[in-house]
Amino acid sequence: DSAVYQGYVIPPYYDSLVGKLIVHGKTRGECLMRLRRALDEMVVDGIETTLPLFRALVREPAIIDGDYHIHWLEQYLAG
Secondary structure (H helix, E strand, C coil): CCCCCCCCCCCCCCCCCCCCCCCCCCCHHHHHHHHHHHHHHCCCCCCCCCHHHHHHHCCCHHHHHCCCCCCHHHHHHHC
16 A cells, blocks of 8 residues: 555556555545545546546536445446
8 A cells, every 4th residue: 555655656557556545534524525635636647547437426416425326437437
């Protein structure tokens, strides 16, 4: 969980799970707020990432309210 750090250069043959972002808070709302900020500030250059998707997901009302199910993401992505 600590292989990537600020200034790290991702090699051409990288694991698609380059890193993970973990946030903590006293409430779900606080965690989501911290997660939104962390995602907005996170920068990964040189490769495609899922950051745009996750930035959008943490702003979705269903995610904010905890009103989702096992097929929610599939339906969301299908539009």
